[in-house]
Amino acid sequence: MTDSGHNRVAGANEPLVRFENVQKTYDGEILVVKDLNLDVERGEFLTLLGPSGSGKTTTLMMLAGFESATHGDIILDGKSLKTVPPHKRNIGMVFQNYALFPHMTVHENLAFPLQCHGVDKSEQESKIDAALAMVELTGFERRRPGQLSGGQQQRVALARALVFQPQIVLMDEPLGALDKQLREQMQIEMKHIHENLGLTFVYVTHDQSEALTMSNRIAVFNDGIIQQLDDPETLYEKPKNAFVAEFIGENNQLLGTVKDVSGDRCTVELASGEIIKALPVNIGGVGEKSMLSLRPEVITVEPGSDNSCDDIHTATVRELIYMGDHTRVRVETCGNEDFVIKMPRGSGGRSFDVGQDIKIGWHSQDCRALDAA
Amino acid sequence: MASTAETDVMMAADGVPLKIKLRRAERMRKIWALGLIAPLFIFIVGGFIVPIISLMTLSVEDPELNEALPRTAEIFSQWDGEGYPSEEAMLVFAEELSTADRGEFGRVSKRLNYDISGFKSMLKATARASDELTLLPADQILQGFIDIDDDWEDQAYWRAIKGASSAYSDYYMLWAVDLKRDGETGEIISVDEGRAVYVEVLIRTIEISFAVTILCFLMGLPIAYLLATLPTAKSNLLLILVLLPFWTSLLVRTTSWLVLLQNEGLVNDLGIWIGLWNEPLELVRNRLGVYIAMTHILLPFMVLPMFSVMKSINPWHMRAAASLGAPGWKAFLKVYMPQCMPGVGAGTLLVFILSLGYYITPALVGGPDDQMISYWIVQNMGRNANWGLGAALSLILLVLTMVMFFIYNRFVGIDNLKVN
């Protein structure tokens, strides 16, 4: 299974999967997926991230062949999938509830896809052993799924999806049923497995930290549309619209009207009267509404003269929440009562009193002017 | 706390040792539990276990001669069966015949008639003349019997009396499987060809049950699958259709099949009208009719357990199988069906066991050669008043059922049984 790594080089110019103008409706009235155009590159770990009902599972199911696209085409490795039934697509899949076969042992579960693909007996054994070793479950061959813990079942499901060397592995919220600690551990392990195998993974989740941890690229879904498709860093630091800014990580939002755009800055007047300088990212013309987005960690409290903050405002402390490594300070400023600031441990966050007025500041390039969704 | 250190016995707050407290508390719970199951328990013992045990004893009892002619029974049982019984035995026999209670005498003559037909009337004639027999001298007593009826010269009659002399015997059990003991040697041999019926009936019973089970399975599988996979609204409608027969009496359903399938019935009329066949087909009063009616009646017992098991199968398994490269049929056979097995097992067991005991349906829609073991139990218990044989046949039915149950338990496991 390590040999599939060469795909990344060999066909690097052509994407492995291409969704072309794909639309999907279940009831003929509502488009669950609206005009999806998406390329999955060879060897990448692509995550579909989005709130519940945004069409992620539907997209995955169309790729796996369990749902048909109402319109458009899906191309896998240069061939249209329209007439290819699910069992001939050579796509591995890990389901949310694992869908391990309860009447088969772990060994039989892993042997099943190999038998279906006509792998001969001796080769089967070595592949099963390798797959189990990969997920660190050597010695569990004789157990049935019911005798495994949730995390172990998840690993078996992963091993089963990988053992027959599919071209691509799809996973629909595979870690949803695990507790936080196990989930984080599995995230790292799956990332490593991906790196070692060089396979293409398409992963569905609605947990943004999971997406950020594992992915090469993340497609943020909302309402059947990809809002933004970028690597995790870009997505977090340079969200293109208010939905992405809101959905990925925490952010403070200030709604205002664009007063002026000049060069790489614009000024926005808030309802409360403040004028704020911001980086124009996704705004209409002057006079249009805009949502300003500020990450809690870009805010400086009591900025000194040495600091490069070019926008400074007064704020009233409303609440202090001690989080261990940082303190969350909720303040009221610029007409927003839920303005959150993260102060790292040791930066004096504990010394404020509720009701106290403080100065806060930020660099105007960290203040992104987005659409007023 | 202080007291535990001193005595090592944990005390409750009121000073009673904890263990005793616990036992008291549990005793109350146990009494409660017993009280709750008592009505059902008594009902089962009185209405099920006791009758079954008494039925089982009936099948090995052979009491008639013992009750009617106790001294005869005693003395005949000591005879070795060679030649004729001793003159003394014959005398006792004659004496007891003359004084026998009429009802008891009737039963014993009927019992002896099972062995040799004609025995009954002969015994009646002998009893009428028994007073004179008792007066005969010992060495003329056999001649006396022969004077009443020549047949007394045949030792088989005398041996039949000996055969009926013990209170318990395998007589009826053997009869129920077309066997008997040879009068001379006491060996177990087959009964005469003309009288052998029950082995054939037994085989036929198993055969019909088996065929009905297979038919129910073949017809029930797709229905259960549909029920489990259709959207709720449609599957509920289908479920009602499946359950509908449950709300109609068995007799009504059977007789309506009779109406439908008879020569001038709807099915024949329709077939001829369409031109599928020209002469009325024999659809009823034969094996075909039995299969049709029994399959229809027993179908819900197959569908329901399969449905409830299929309902609990994760529908994603089929998709998982497809994603792993299995075509539809393979996914169904290798992934779906094995998970259905508890339901299939329960359904087939239920249908098979219920069919084993079927009576009304074959009696109404079957011909003379389609009657199952229950029919013969009813015949013997009722019209023939042959309780011993009826009980023996019932015992065979019971054993057959238990064997089925055992086989099922062995291969599927009774704890896997799922009936809704």
Ligand SMILES: Nc1ncnc2c1ncn2[C@@H]1O[C@H](COP(=O)(O)OP(=O)(O)OP(=O)(O)O)[C@@H](O)[C@H]1O
């Ligand atoms: N089989 C179906 N029939 C009808 N509507 C469906 C079906 N499956 C999904 N939908 C609808 O399609 C929309 C998208 O569903 P989808 O399962 O793709 O969402 P999702 O992004 O995977 O959400 P989640 O994170 O909750 O799993 C939802 O509004 C859902 O109600």
Ligand SMILES: [Mg+2]
């Ligand atoms: Mg989903």
